Amino acid sequence: MSFTWFHRLGSPPYVYALAQRLTPWLAWPAALLILAGLWGGLVLAPPDYQQGDGFRIIYVHAPSAWMSLMVYTTMAAAAAVGLIWRIKVAHAVAAACAPIGASFTVAALVTGSLWGQPMWGTYWQWDPRLTSELVLLFLYLGYMGLRAGIEDTQRADRASAVLAVVGVVNVPVIHYSVTWWNSLHQAPSVMRLAKPTMAASMLVPLLLMLAGFTLLFGALLLVRLRAEILARERANPWLKEALAR
Amino acid sequence: MSAPAVTSLANAGGTALAAEALPVTSLAAAGLALRRDLTLALRKPAQLIQPLTFFALVTMLFPLAISPQLSQLRQVAPGALWAAALLASLLALEFLFRDDSQDGTLEQYALSGKSLTALIFAKTLAHWLLTGVPLALMAPLAAIALGAPTAALPGIIAAVVLGSVSLSLVGSIGAALTLNIKRSSALLSLLTLPLSLPVLIFGARATQVAISGGSLIAPLELLGALAVLGVTLAPLAAAAAVRISLE
Amino acid sequence: MSPNTLEAENLHLWRGDRHVLRGVGFSLPAGQCLKLTGANGTGKTSLLRTLAGLMYPEEGRVRFCGADVRADLRAFQGSLAYLGHEPPLKADLTARENLRYWIGTRRRLSDALLRAGLARVGAEALAGRLVRTLSAGQRRRVALAGLSLCAVPLWLLDEPATNLDTEGQALVGSLIAEQLARGGLAVAAVHHELSGLGAVHQLELAA
Amino acid sequence: MKEFLDMGGYGAFVWPSYALTFAVIALNVFWARRALRRAEAAARQRLAARGGP
Numbered sequence: 166m167s168f169t170w171f172h173r174l175g176s177p178p179y180v181y182a183l184a185q186r187l188t189p190w191l192a193w194p195a196a197l198l199i200l201a202g203l204w205g206g207l208v209l210a211p212p213d214y215q216q217g218d219g220f221r222i223i224y225v226h227a228p229s230a231w232m233s234l235m236v237y238t239t240m241a242a243a244a245a246v247g248l249i250w251r252i253k254v255a256h257a258v259a260a261a262c263a264p265i266g267a268s269f270t271v272a273a274l275v276t277g278s279l280w281g282q283p284m285w286g287t288y289w290q291w292d293p294r295l296t297s298e299l300v301l302l303f304l305y306l307g308y309m310g311l312r313a314g315i316e317d318t319q320r321a322d323r324a325s326a327v328l329a330v331v332g333v334v335n336v337p338v339i340h341y342s343v344t345w346w347n348s349l350h351q352a353p354s355v356m357r358l359a360k361p362t363m364a365a366s367m368l369v370p371l372l373l374m375l376a377g378f379t380l381l382f383g384a385l386l387l388v389r390l391r392a393e394i395l396a397r398e399r400a401n402p403w404l405k406e407a408l409a410r
Numbered sequence: 411m412s413a414p415a416v417t418s419l420a421n422a423g424g425t426a427l428a429a430e431a432l433p434v435t436s437l438a439a440a441g442l443a444l445r446r447d448l449t450l451a452l453r454k455p456a457q458l459i460q461p462l463t464f465f466a467l468v469t470m471l472f473p474l475a476i477s478p479q480l481s482q483l484r485q486v487a488p489g490a491l492w493a494a495a496l497l498a499s500l501l502a503l504e505f506l507f508r509d510d511s512q513d514g515t516l517e518q519y520a521l522s523g524k525s526l527t528a529l530i531f532a533k534t535l536a537h538w539l540l541t542g543v544p545l546a547l548m549a550p551l552a553a554i555a556l557g558a559p560t561a562a563l564p565g566i567i568a569a570v571v572l573g574s575v576s577l578s579l580v581g582s583i584g585a586a587l588t589l590n591i592k593r594s595s596a597l598l599s600l601l602t603l604p605l606s607l608p609v610l611i612f613g614a615r616a617t618q619v620a621i622s623g624g625s626l627i628a629p630l631e632l633l634g635a636l637a638v639l640g641v642t643l644a645p646l647a648a649a650a651a652v653r654i655s656l657e
Numbered sequence: 658m659s660p661n662t663l664e665a666e667n668l669h670l671w672r673g674d675r676h677v678l679r680g681v682g683f684s685l686p687a688g689q690c691l692k693l694t695g696a697n698g699t700g701k702t703s704l705l706r707t708l709a710g711l712m713y714p715e716e717g718r719v720r721f722c723g724a725d726v727r728a729d730l731r732a733f734q735g736s737l738a739y740l741g742h743e744p745p746l747k748a749d750l751t752a753r754e755n756l757r758y759w760i761g762t763r764r765r766l767s768d769a770l771l772r773a774g775l776a777r778v779g780a781e782a783l784a785g786r787l788v789r790t791l792s793a794g795q796r797r798r799v800a801l802a803g804l805s806l807c808a809v810p811l812w813l814l815d816e817p818a819t820n821l822d823t824e825g826q827a828l829v830g831s832l833i834a835e836q837l838a839r840g841g842l843a844v845a846a847v848h849h850e851l852s853g854l855g856a857v858h859q860l861e862l863a864a
Numbered sequence: 865m866k867e868f869l870d871m872g873g874y875g876a877f878v879w880p881s882y883a884l885t886f887a888v889i890a891l892n893v894f895w896a897r898r899a900l901r902r903a904e905a906a907a908r909q910r911l912a913a914r915g916g917p
Contacts, residue, residue, distance in 0.1 A: 207868075208868075212872055216874075217872040217873070217874060218871040218872035218873075218874050218878060219871075219872070219874035219877060219878065221871070221874075221878050222877060222878055222881045222882075225881050225882055225885035226881065228885075229885060229888075248650075251713070264892075264895065265892055265896075268888050268891060268892055269888060269892075271888065272884060272885050272888040275881070275884050276881040276884065276885060279877045279880060279881045280877065280881065282877055283874060283877060300604050300607060303600065303603070303604040304604050306600060307597075307600045307601045307604060310597050310600050310601075311587060311588070311597065311601060314588065314591040314594065314597055315590070315591065316673065317672070317673055318673075319657070319671075320654060320655070320657050323654040323657070324587050324651060324654050324655065327583070327587065327647055327650050327651050327654065328583075328587060328601065330647070331583055331605065331643070331647050332604075332605070334643065335604075335605050335608075338608050338636075338639070339604070339605075339607055339608060341608075342607065342608035342611045342612065342632075343607070343611070345611070346611045346615070349615065381889065385892050385893065385896045388896040388897060388899075388900050389895075389896045389899055389900070391900055391903070392896075392899040392900040392902070392903035392904075393903075395900075395903040395904060395906070395907045396903050396906070398907070399671065399674065399910060400907075400910040400911055400913070400914035404907050404910075404911055405911055408904055408907060408908060408911075432764060432765035433764060433765070434761065434762065434763065434764055434765055439761075439762035439763075442757075442758055442761050442762050443758070443762065445758075446747075446750070446754075446758040449750070449754070450747060450749055450750065453749045453750075454749060509747075513743060513745060513746065513747060513748070514741050514743045514744070514745035515745045515746075515747060515759065517711065517739070517741065517745065518739075518745045518759055518762075519762070520711065520734075521709060521710075521711070521734045521737070521738075521739050522734070522735070522762045522763050523731055523732065523734045523735020523736070523763060524731075524735075524762060524763070525731070529762070656711050657711065657712050657713065
């Protein structure tokens with residue numbers, strides 16, 4: 166029985182309808198979680214003993230950073246499935262992920278440097294986490310650049326899938342070498358961008374934000390996925406009925 | 411050539427299907443591919459010089475941009491050397507597959523019935539022999555020009571030889587992916603540079619240790635590890651990318 | 658060896674938005690030739706590349722000797738020769754070197770066999786000359802020499818007689834005749850009549 | 865309320881961070897919906913073209 170479930174996830178009309186039905190079930194809970202996280206993070210959580218209220222940037226920086234990596238891995242996994250079993254829907258998922266991941270990588274970079282500014286006195290510091298985030302942004306731009314460079318959708322799907330898989334294999338290698346490089350040259354005195362030790366009242370809002378952002382990603386992905394599926398279905402008869410819904 | 415003569419010759423020239431032609435292993439086929447690329451490159455040496463002149467050119471920029479003081483340049487030498495090496499090897503990558511794709515020989519490799527991964531690895535090995543090794547032999551000149559002590563030269567050569575293996579391998583994936591894209595040199599560097607950063611970091615570190623006279627074991631081991639990772643994964647990805655570009 | 662048969666079943670292929678192959682199907686028994694006709698852009702090349710396993714049809718299947726070619730694509734591709742629009746030759750290598758590196762990766766190739774292959778197509782005088790210095794017709798003959806040296810059961814030929822004079826076209830006809838006589842198969846996209854082949858299947862690809 | 869906005873002196877960093885992140889969220893929502901609308905329009909056009917002649 167389980168195989169037919171997986172098999173049905175490969176059929177565009179089924180996934181299109183599923184995506185259409187699920188979107189509100191992800192979007193509204195995401196909004197609620199994010200609002201609760203904001204209220205907890207900005208109002209209820211006490212200031213940090215070291216960074217004062219400056220630490221509250223973590224409630225937007227950490228979720229964005231988590232999104233940038235989680236979306237890339239999701240993209241690479243979908244790309245691998247699409248490449249191995251030749252499932253068009255998987256390639257559609259990968260294509261839908263890229264812009265979302267890239268935009269939150271930019272958010273993570275900017276909020277990271279804004280958060281680091283009070284500590285370092287400058288807006289950019291070659292902190293290992295920020296540097297890895299910057300490289301991740303280039304991986305996204307490379308993926309989207311390759312997709313834009315190839316006209317034929319099927320070939321663009323498969324070529325960018327290879328790049329995504331190669332990229333995800335390199336992400337830990339890059340992160341390790343950047344951290345190793347940073348520990349080598351960095352004077353220990355400069356505080357690195359690490360999460361401060363957090364009391365429960367500080368931690369709960371962060372978990373709410375992380376959950377909210379993840380559900381938000383789900384909702385955004387499903388909307389974009391429908392667009393990508395339509396783009397790949399040419400003039401299939403089932404479209405008429407799906408569009409009427 | 412009248413018809414009868416043709417049929418009699420056929421048995422001599424064309425071999426009958428029944429007697430299966432003596433097969434060739436993928437390894438032997440890869441050896442042939444390597445020899446072909448080396449022969450082709452030596453027929454047109456001008457193309458071999460280009461990456462080397464580019465490497466010297468970029469190295470020359472640093473003293474002019476920073477300062478003529480060797481003591482100051484020595485600080486920047488490892489980074490300048492490796493940035494120049496990275497860009498030079500990138501330059502030579504674009505035509506790794508493009509010429510073969512345009513004249514149809516790459517297609518024949520894909521249809522050869524032999525492991526395309528082995529054939530692609532042979533082509534990448536030829537690329538490394540033709541660009542990576544010459545760069546490594548030229549690196550000491552650049553290092554001296556940037557104030558490195560002569561004692562550091564063997565270490566620098568070893569680092570560039572080892573590092574350029576990974577550069578060629580990672581580059582082969584980008585070259586295969588952008589095979590059919592016109593004006594793809596910008597995209598090729600966007601795909602290849604982020605994946606080459608670990609090599610840049612460990613290579614520059616090895617050069618720095620060589621200059622300061624420290625023990626080269628650890629940095630060279632890390633460069634070796636990257637090379638092994640590259641050798642095992644890159645040809646597979648590049649072969650898949652070639653098949654996709656031929657679709 | 659089970660008889661060489663090539664079947665295509667309900668092949669559908671799109672190139673971008675164009676539905677290039679619309680349910681193409683045929684069955685080609687051993688010793689037979691299939692002639693593909695149709696105007697430019699009707700999918701002859703796409704069909705040949707799909708049969709060769711270079712392109713992946715969205716629907717349908719290709720069977721060789723009864724087995725789906727995708728089951729062991731590499732073995733299938735080892736048993737076919739595909740000749741595209743351009744002869745697959747490097748301009749900076751001589752005709753002999755080109756054959757050595759092209760056919761040599763497929764099968765063991767002695768010098769005698771190589772010379773015989775060139776002689777078969779009347780190109781033995783070109784052996785030592787760089788392909789860069791050869792005319793289009795001469796390059797096509799060197800490519801045909803490679804084809805005849807492949808010794809494989811299935812030939813997929815895309816306009817094999819381009820740039821050839823009438824004598825060259827007759828050569829193509831006789832090469833295919835030999836391939837069929839050996840019990841092999843040939844699928845050829847051609848504009849002109851294939852001389853001396855007798856009964857030939859034909860597949861017209863509509864615009 | 866005023867000290868809330870002041871954020872213990874870090875207001876100049878906290879609020880831009882939140883503003884930017886929620887701008888990115890809003891941009892994503894807008895982008896996704898626009899992409900879907902465009903894809904639906906294109907699909908309808910393709911259906912009309914196919915259904916026609």
